[in-house]
Amino acid sequence: MKWLVLLGLVAFSDCIVNIPLRRVKIMRKTRSEKNMLNKFLKEHAYRLYQTSSPGSNIATHPLRNFQDMVYVGNITIGTPPQEFQVVFDTGSSDLWVPSVFCTSPNCSSHVMFRHNESSTYQPIRQIFSIEYGRGRMKGVVGRDTVRIGDLVSTDQPLGLSMEQSGFEGMPFDGVLGLNYPNLSFTGGIPIFDNLKNHGAISEPVFAFYLSNKPEGSVVMFGGVDKSYYQGAVNWVPLIKVGDWRVHMDRISMEGQIVACYSGCEALVDTGESSIIGPRRLVNKILRFLGAKPRGSEHYVSCSAVNTLPSIDFTINGINYPVPAQAYTIKDSSGVCYINLEADPESTSVETWILGDVFLRLYFSVFDRGNDRIGLAQAV
Ligand SMILES: *[C@@H]1O[C@H](CO)[C@@H](O)[C@H](O)[C@H]1NC(C)=O
Ligand SMILES: *[C@@H]1O[C@H](CO)[C@@H](O)[C@H](O)[C@H]1NC(C)=O
Numbered sequence: 001m002k003w004l005v006l007l008g009l010v011a012f013s014d015c016i017v018n019i020p021l022r023r024v025k026i027m028r029k030t031r032s033e034k035n036m037l038n039k040f041l042k043e044h045a046y047r048l049y050q051t052s053s054p055g056s057n058i059a060t061h062p063l064r065n066f067q068d069m070v071y072v073g074n075i076t077i078g079t080p081p082q083e084f085q086v087v088f089d090t091g092s093s094d095l096w097v098p099s100v101f102c103t104s105p106n107c108s109s110h111v112m113f114r115h116n117e118s119s120t121y122q123p124i125r126q127i128f129s130i131e132y133g134r135g136r137m138k139g140v141v142g143r144d145t146v147r148i149g150d151l152v153s154t155d156q157p158l159g160l161s162m163e164q165s166g167f168e169g170m171p172f173d174g175v176l177g178l179n180y181p182n183l184s185f186t187g188g189i190p191i192f193d194n195l196k197n198h199g200a201i202s203e204p205v206f207a208f209y210l211s212n213k214p215e216g217s218v219v220m221f222g223g224v225d226k227s228y229y230q231g232a233v234n235w236v237p238l239i240k241v242g243d244w245r246v247h248m249d250r251i252s253m254e255g256q257i258v259a260c261y262s263g264c265e266a267l268v269d270t271g272e273s274s275i276i277g278p279r280r281l282v283n284k285i286l287r288f289l290g291a292k293p294r295g296s297e298h299y300v301s302c303s304a305v306n307t308l309p310s311i312d313f314t315i316n317g318i319n320y321p322v323p324a325q326a327y328t329i330k331d332s333s334g335v336c337y338i339n340l341e342a343d344p345e346s347t348s349v350e351t352w353i354l355g356d357v358f359l360r361l362y363f364s365v366f367d368r369g370n371d372r373i374g375l376a377q378a379v
């Protein structure tokens, strides 16, 4: 009996693979850069389409901007392994890294994958491109062995960039998508699916703990480490299998509904640093807060932060408050900016993106086995 219990414990700790993430800062954009970004946002809503030319897919991802803060972790690709720093992103489905196919200076500040130095590399040669809120990349698909900690994904399709813009100076090399295969544009099986299909993970689950501190954040695969949250995990079914999107009941402040009046949709997106909503409704919240415009940003006096109400997101009957300390950022001039972003494009369904501002407060579990998201109070 004792032996069985011990075995169970060993199996449990063996099954979860913890990957440390580092919180890294991206310099705040100047006003004109910010405007360029808004142009990007306007041009590319959350929509995906295929070009008429066969073998060439174009992806558009929702309002990604990677500004302020991102969480990056290390992976290796190839044999012998080459190391990359990537954003683990639940808003997209592909893995891509810069490569020696990219000859422009836009790639040279990053680690570039040298396929010619990997004995396990196999070309696929399909061309694809992805557009993000503030960047775009075009690449070719190949396959190779990818390692995330102790997890090994062999013959993993991945994108090798040939051209990229908007990622210069970013504190990461590439992106590792953890969304469903539906949103893949390399045409290949996403890494989590590949690991799952090969039985490399005990449970088809991964989870994020995002810390306020530079170190201590983690993405875990194959199970949930209970030491990162307190209380129960509240489960929310996905609206549709194929995207990390859930129904939200309402958004309120001081008991008054300010957005999402008759319900709306929320994307749970670890690759997005902020919380994003439709412009009209974000403006309403900013007015409620008495925030003043400066450039394309809104700010409040830092001395007012302690008196501002929380923004309460209600999901599946449970209230997830985001206090003012979490949705404001103090800048070097001593002003507190509101960390909410307006999506200028109005979509037919009211959609909010719950990024890292939300996910630092709430430990998040992504359950591919039951097509649901779990949220719990982060420790
Ligand atoms: C991740 O990669 C960076 C850059 O190569 C390195 O400084 C860091 O030590 C690596 N971290 C881990 C946990 O391997
Ligand atoms: C691989 O290709 C890169 C870029 O073309 C080159 O710099 C590097 O020397 C090549 N490596 C080998 C082993 O040929």
Ligand SMILES: *[C@@H]1O[C@H](CO)[C@@H](O)[C@H](O)[C@H]1NC(C)=O
Binding pocket: 104, 106, 163, 164, 165, 166, 167, 168
């Ligand atoms: C490099 O990036 C800049 C801005 O991000 C972009 O305008 C330019 O077209 C890119 N160059 C190439 C060769 O992709």
Ligand SMILES: *[C@@H]1O[C@H](CO)[C@@H](O)[C@H](O)[C@H]1NC(C)=O
Binding pocket: 182, 240, 241, 242, 243
């Ligand atoms: C994703 O793909 C599955 C299987 O093809 C399909 O049933 C589902 O409706 C798709 N989901 C979305 C959001 O497109």
